Amino acid sequence: MALRAAVLRHVRVAVQTRGLESNPWFPSGSIRLMSSHDDHLTKEEVADRVLSVIKSFPKVDPSRVTPEVHFQKDLGLDSLDNVEIVMALEEEFKLEIPDKEADKIDSCNLAIEYIHNHPLSS
């Protein structure tokens, strides 16, 4: 009985925190996001989605896109395309990447790394 009560209590708590996550103004939501990895994106998932965003960019030849690819050196893109790709990634993962960080993201690897480490990517 005590066990059942404990389990029920646990379940209820889990459901509550899940609901709070969607509220960016509730502090415990973001704390939980940063401390817990059970519902965070896996690196594989991030990599897959990053690759598919880049492959769907009009100027990119999808067959040349690998996780190691550098946007300007390997895909023949320029800095303006780079901006557009990072903006597309922002949208895909519902992030807002500040200019300073966005300027540094010039390859698939860096994009995957940054998004994977970002607590709010979803």
Place this chain on the structure above:
Amino acid sequence: MQKQVLSLCRGFLRATRSKSPEDRREIESFVSAEFRRNSKQVDRKNFIYIEHLLRRGKKQLEQLNSPDTVGLSSMNVTFSETENPKN
């Protein structure tokens, strides 16, 4: 300076997110075409002219950011103003 240009470009693309999907697509393709065109036509050492474009771009971005600006009319304004870059 290149970073300022890229940051302006980013600002424009962010601003389009608040518009309706249709307007957004139009403004987006217009914005990226304009940046692309200027990047090809403008001499990279012509700092005074690039400064001028940057200032004008910032003003246009303010217009686009105001909620009163509905996509299409802002498009026309942007278009007519950037049509003649030599002015």
